[in-house]
Amino acid sequence: MAGCEAPTEIADRKCGRKKTYYHLHLEGWTDSYRAQWSRLQEDYPDTAVEIVGSMGYHGLSGQYISREIIETAYAQEGLPLQFYRAHNVSWSNPAKYFDNISAFNATSLKRCNETRLMETKAMEDYLWVTGDWDGVDNTSGKLVGRCFSEHFWFAPSCRADPLACYPYINAGPGYEYEHWMQRSTMFNIPLVIVVAKLWSDFTTLPTQVKSSFYWWQPDPTFLSLDAVRTVFEPFDRAAQGRGILLTGFEATSVDKYASFDLKSLAPTVYELLSAFSLDLNLVNELMTDQMDSGDTPDVVACRWLKANKAISERWLPDPTECYPQFGLYNEKTEEFVEDREDPSRLTCRACNSGFYSSRLKDGSGVTHVCKPCPTGTAQPSAASLNCQPCQKGEYQDLTASKSCKRCDQGTYQDTQGNSQCKECPADTTTLGLGSAALMECGCKAGRINIANESEAVVCTPCEEGLSCPFSSSVQSLKTGQAPLGPDYQPALHPGFHSTMNAPLVVFKCIEEGFCPGGIPEVCRGGRVGQNCAVCPPGALGIST
Template sequence: MPWSVRAPFICSSLLLPLLIGRLTVADGAQTCLPEALPENQRSNITVEGISMPIGITSGDWDANIIINEIAGIVVSEVLGYNYRLGLEIHSLNRLLRLAGCANPDSCTTPSSYHIAMEIYTPAAALSEFTSVASQMGDAAPQNVGSIGYPGTEGIFVFEERRQAYRADTGLDLAYYFSYNASWFHPENYLATVSQVDLDHLLPCGQSVDIAWPAIGQQYLNATGDADGVENRQGKWYLKCWHDKWWPAPACRSNVSNCVAIVTGDGAWGMRTHVQLAAFHNMPVAFASAVNFDAYASVTRTLKSLAFWWSPDTTFSDLQLARVVFPQYDEAEHEQGIFKTVDNVEPLQNWIAAELLNVAQRAVRFVQGFRMSESDLNELLRTHVQSGRDAIRDARGSACAWILTHRDQWSSWVPSQTDCTVGQGLADAQGNFVAARLCHLPTRTGVGEIGEYVHLLPLPGGDSYGASFCSDCELGTMAAARGSTQCTLCRLGEFANSSAMSFCFSCSAGTEQEVDSGRHVIEVQGSCKLCPRGSHCPGSNELVLLAGYFSSAQVPRNCKGPSDLQRRCAVFWGLLLKRLPVRHPEMSTNVRNIFAQVGIRGPAPMAATMNLGSNVEEAYFLLPLS
């Protein structure tokens, strides 16, 4: 289900059995890889003195279960951890599980869930999660990076209907403006409310009122449409037709002729889409199906508009296009005004913070887990074409992918010798391996036999986890035994070759700032003052200051604003910028442009020319003086 699905945290009697039944998928399936680590050799993690398997929290739809099963198989059969898979209906719930929370008001530590693959970014911005995360501080769940493909949700149009509308009107139903009822009649090409059996729909009191308890007040505040809501016992709710359909203003006078959009039993997406329909004058009506099967069946039968999301397999065998709405307006969304839709962003992988301390290899695997959108679509198509049960055999599809894409997932697995904080290399008997000693090369004649760099399997330097030694670069050196990284030469020193064990010193008296901050730079074996218009931060590097330039032929000959002014006078003026002739801020803008390059004085005059009435812009030149 999409990220916008937000089940109530206090479950009704209708939903409670469903949530309990979906909470956990037991791990104990047969192994996938022929070389899988046997179960009796896998280990639990220990958090706050409690031994437990790594918990992976997944969405309860097949596309997400497959991805999380891929992670689970690698975590268990390759990395050697026991794991369990738990199902939730929404990204928000999964983030809360990582924090040890069943809901924002009921949290315990330690958390029994530690990994969540494919989290929708907007879920992490919801107040229910941010309030918990702010209280947890450094112990809050952590985003460890993109999974590589985007997640989208919204209104989709079936391609057959889209093509028919385009052929007759020249308009594209994949764009919101083609639905404006003041100009167009999309209801003549799409399925309407009259074509949907009411028995397939839930009453609003059992769907949208529960899933979005504040939606009525939010809609009224944002749109001012008092006819679209009703007040019951002092609280605003959406006003439903026949207690099943919420019609937008554009078709409220004839609801039967509204374009039908059926969502799932959780009123998926309605919080934002009722406002989108109102603001953009769309003749549509929304209703919730009695269950997921009814949602899929009604949508397939109508083949018109659908609330859908990706990645998902429900309609992956059909051709649908997402309806494009105006781009995201953050300020409006913060006020609860939804004229625009969220940006399409890559889905994210998250971990529980405590996993960093007890299973670093698992953390690095999750960080490295990347899959392209095309690879994902191939995986889901194969799953659908295989005829496997959508949920029950998601693991089978995950295993099939792992067996045929070994090179891809192997790159996500950290090396066994890639030691983490507090660890060192050990042999099969558990004995620590001695640090590797590398001879410092002496090609420049300045190194000495006996100068070594220790490459310890510990963090803290450029050589972390390396199995070989490399030269220090120009401007750096490794002076002492046991160094794990190269050191920059200090101000007044230089290293004009790689593999240096010390830095040359510039001539006496130059290791100081001169001329208001000018430093020294090594030029052909000696130290020179940094030229005007440049900065020398060290390591024989010269950086030009803003407003200066140099040529490739003479890189240390810097030119500045005064040079520009003299040069431009020779060429009878410097073209700075083209501005509209009738621009009200023209004179001020030109002064600002000159100020940016260090030129002061009166605003420049436009070059003498005969400006016709249709001339829109002029060239402004430096005055000759």
């Protein structure tokens, strides 16, 4: 979703490319991965995934007890086991509503040395909070939790009589193991903590043994037990930070994610995602329906949508609420329109090339319409927010254009965003198309510019004996250097001569060989003077 080409390659995930492969995700437990989330936002701000809002519920975890046990305890003695204080053996005997450790087969349990009982820091916190030296072991020189019969840890209130403890079944390494050690000790709860050996053991043991167990919601694993979460004091972040783990777990934000480009690629999908919301009870109902019916998730979801249109239709965006880059489109006439006075058959489509998306505020709110690019502009791309002005050397005299035209020969345009080009001065033209400055207008072939470089062009006809290609000037004739190159260099023909003081007054030489042509005042054989007719001193002129 963030454009990472190899998201599972820790060394180099190849993130930061602005190419997304997935565009939305539901039920992201953001708070559980806050460090990773923050790093992604900081390292790749341009492509980072966006939180579009909550799913409508929070993720919960903690100690759960089946509804059957809860109802039995309440029916028999009014004991509300959904509240942690009801588990205090000073006032009641909650263990009588549960099985004891004799109900377990040890092969389905992890040994203590495979669990968080071996985590020294966790056990140090436990000892600091509770002072229960009998619940830990330091004989090896390393503080660990005290293990009983290789698989169990017993709370102080039932340690002397293990059969008086009721089970708390955990998974993995013993998630939040130390939390339950502290709570059972400080609140006098007769708990024995066990950790299922395999995931399959964890998912079956709570259905076979009357017990409490670790679980999280939403999740379908123990839905059949209609389990109830035990309520502790509200989460205390400061206390948890000091290692005091007596309050309940923090409810986790469960969010909806969108890729950075979803809003522009599919704004209606983005709007639907933003509005979509479910509560936890409804999610549990849907998962229960799937478990009971055996239908696929798609079938279950479709069945619910058909039966609850009043809810689902509230999620649907207004089809005429077009986002930037899009505009109102009439599906019947197959044309873009510029208002929604008649909203029937209106939808939103990306604006075509030659158009741009313009904001429109009317009685129904804000939408966007596609408008044609005005003259002097163009837009080659679809789904655009503006039109691009024609560049220098270009023009566009039509609206709704995808591109600009190049100025014709003999014209130029030295500013942007114009619908016409400017004509070159009299007797001048341009070398080709797309001229972008007045200085590109030069005298036509056969004429030569007699003005100074800083003055406006003044063209005059070239006399016999003088070659004047396009853009000829007196300056380039005299220097022999043309700005456009040798093909555009004015020059005297061989056999013709002029002077630097009067370069355009051309004379025909007596002998063609005397005058090589090119720039003015050049003679062969050391000759000098008008028409190269004067021999150098000491030489005798011989006519051939």
